[in-house]
Amino acid sequence: MLAQAVEHLIKNIVDFPDDVSVKSHENARGELIRVRVNPEDIGRVIGRNGRTANAVRCVVQSMADHKVRVDIMDVRK
Template identity: 55%
Template structure:
């Protein structure tokens, strides 16, 4: 449920929505949602001083209903 919600939110922000991909991985500390976007859209998803990324994390944490979830924005340009 969280992966489609995060994908929908990110697609509304970026210029290349067809390249948005959210991968879900399990770790010892809970679920990790990795956001992959076009390199030109990375700044949009992170936002000034990380505000957009933090807002996305806040929404997903609220939707997680007490479960441990972490949202990582992955730099695919490396």
């Protein structure tokens, strides 16, 4: 559910929503959600001083009942 929420949030921010990929992994520290976006959208997703990325992380953490980490990466072609 969290990965789907992150995907929905990110796809509405970027210019290339078809390039958005969200994958969720469980590890010893909790859940890890990896978000990959088009290199042209990385600045839009991170935002000025990381504000957009921090807002996404805050929303996801408030929805979760466990520790969640969100990593944002760009897709290299």
